[in-house]
Amino acid sequence: MTRKQRLVVIGNGMGGARLVEEIVSRPGGEHYEITVLGAEPYGNYNRILLSGVLAGTYCPEQIFLHPLAWYEQHDVRLCAGQAATRLDWQSHRVQIADGSWEPYDRLVIATGSSPCLPLLLNLVREDGQLIEGAFTFRTLDDCQAILAHSSHARRAAIIGGGLLGLEAASGLVKRGLEVHLIHRAPHLLNLQLDAAGSAVLARLVSEQGVQLHLSKETVAVLGEDRLYGLRFSDGSELACDLCIIATGTRPNTDLSQAAGLAVRRGIVIDDDLACSVPDVFALGECAEHRGQTYGLVAPVWEQARILAERLTDSASQKQYTGSAISTRLKVSGLDLTVMGDKEPASSTDEIVTYAEPTRGIYKKLIVREGRLQGAILLGDLPGSMPAARLVQLFLRGDPLPTNRAELLFPCHAGSKQALSVAELPDDAQICNCNGVSKGAILAAVRAGKRSLQALCEATRAATGCGSCKSQVQELLVLACEGEVAEDPAVHYYVPAIPLTKPELVRVIKERKLRSVSAVFQALADGREDPTSKAGLASLLKTIWGKDYQDERDARFINDRVHANIQKDGTFSVVPRIYGGVTTPEQLRRIADVAEKYRVPLVKITGGQRIDLVGVRKEQLPAIWKDLGMPSGHAYTKAFRTCKTCLGSDFCRYGLGDSTALGIKIERRYQGIEMPHKVKLATAGCPRNCSEATTKDLGAVAIEGGRWEIYVGGAAGSRVRKGDLLCTVATHEEVLLYMGRFMQYYRENAKYQERSYDFVERVGIEHLRRVLVEDAEGICERLDREIQAAVDAYVDPWQREAEQPVTPTQFSQALEAVPVPLGASE
């Protein structure tokens, strides 16, 4: 057997990692022992989604393409955080930052590029770092640093009005900063747009809240240790406390240059992607091919594919001949795609334009010999050909329809057909950001990815700039022969069991499944899906009440120890204070407990009670005992609290006794499990001091001593006024209708569906018919069932403080004893 070839890749960015992925997935890839040297301390992530991370549409965790585990699984040695520092091609080896040498048989350089810094006074400190408050925007670390700084910044300046600068500006506007964009040229995106298009874009960008400063040259940063403003060549100044430099990039060629490789702007490569010395190749933004360097990802994919083929198949004659490129601005609410030339090259070139500046529409096509040579597509004319389709016509050099209007305007079905994605060959690239072909998408659909979301996740198509999403959808419809299954799993109550909630409830009742493990045995081949456990536990408790066979392992930790877990693994304790009415004696007890157990934080909650925060697990039972108060259930999906206002007893506006009502409600429904948490309030008059109309359930007193009952209100990340269910005369009726609603919600809502989503889904008219007019004849049963739940309630604190369910229920960490070596064998 021959020794494996050592392949070393310098750079673990989009190009380097893609190359490795291509190599390990091809026959011939097994002949390589692959080492990747990456300067960044991570696996490989999708750099183009950093704009989304900055804007808050993606979290950093979501943009990883190859997490560290991927390298392990594919036997690829990744030296993350280890930059290559020297290349010695004569002896076929690379030196790493730690001084060691890595030998190779073949070497690929994929070092990408770095931000180009303009020569501004004060920008760079003596130690070579940027002044505090100034950032570049290229890596995840850059992005995290900007985000960390932006949380206490107010006014940001972005230098550079290119794609990157515009995306950064829009991202920071979404983060709530005042944003100024400074651009040296008179036009935004002057590399991609003509003056007319640029003017339309400038208006759209200003409307989004970015303040533009065009034809403005920055000359200096103001500030000694930290930036407080910028100065311009005309002498004017702008105060700001955050600055992002986005003035272009420069290929990373230092290493190659020092080693004596041919380098011009980038590392010079030939059509076989080889550098000027033996066994060394380069690809991506660091490479220069036929005098051209690229700053976009599509050429990187093409190069990676070709190089992988050449490296795994010695007979391959595949050549790289250059890439035509298109790009889309990733700013939400703004549709801009550009490709190829922006101006005609000769008088024989055709120009097709349509502009409607007030509506933000500007379209311009350059046509040469019947083929698309370039385009600017700004704004959307509904029904017209998607920009992604024009990009394909451009990239593939396909002949255009003679009626050019079809390219820009909605057209009749016949010619639309001819231009549809259905006509494309399987190898046509649909997603340019992630290099996904039509064939790959169709294969994924055939493999069962029959919803748009599942399809995008599986293929990564449409997860970059998103412009191809409509085409992916179209392919989905096509491949499903018109029958796109909305992902049925969306309707399952829990992921592991392919049944909707009503179906599942029926089966559970029929087969008398009383425990979570019994459900897994009967309905999931015994496979205990951990993501389904808590949802099943909640459902079974609702169905069986006292007869439910509780299994503690199916509960979330909060429900195992009846307290709310905090970020450091400690817990918070919230005793029940009915209706927010307490006594000096109760307060004294709480104060004593807080002192005795050195509770780090005592906090008045929004639900009119007191939170003891930072309690260790093992302290819980003793604290409960000392408090002698019932659990406030502030940790679980259940009835939590009923806030009250002062009401008629004391308040001079009071029309009804909201305090007494709140206490009655809370005493009756405390701790009853629900699909999600339920918070209530009562108000003594329509001034609504307790905010009852934006609670899951609320009662508001009105003239005549009557009560309005609201359901499905919200004042969290969503704000929604509750819908009026009915108006009643007495406290008893309020209790009755509230209980009826709760039981209906318990039976019909999905797990973790808040009342406001539930009410919106089923509709208030439906609820009035069923719960007030009793159209389905179930009211009596609902009332009975909620009564049973009320009767079954036991305060878990006082029960388990006396008698833990298991001896180690509240153990924080158990001790272990070392065993002498050998004794255990």
Add this chain to the structure above:
Amino acid sequence: MMKAPLSPGAVCYNLGHISRIPRGEGRTYRLRDRLVAVFRSRSEELFATQADCPHRGGPLADGIIGDGTVICPLHAFKFNLRTGTPLGNSCPSLRTYPVRLDADGNILITVDD
């Protein structure tokens, strides 16, 4: 993946009787200056991993387990209990430790010191 035969620095600890961990749950153990999480599945398999979630240090022993997977209680990141590999997140793998029962039902765990 199981670790190779006992390496010279390996130390074995007795974690006490299996009944200290209820079926289907996990517990944190202190081994001198290291914390480990030990899990006992409903099908009586044992697993041992590092105690802290690599995401933000959540106490993994407090997580829900099933089907060879643990879900961190803080932000619901998932990990394979057998291999430690992250599932659907980009955290580093969990450290895992060989763990077994002796004849008396005591849990024995081996760690490299």
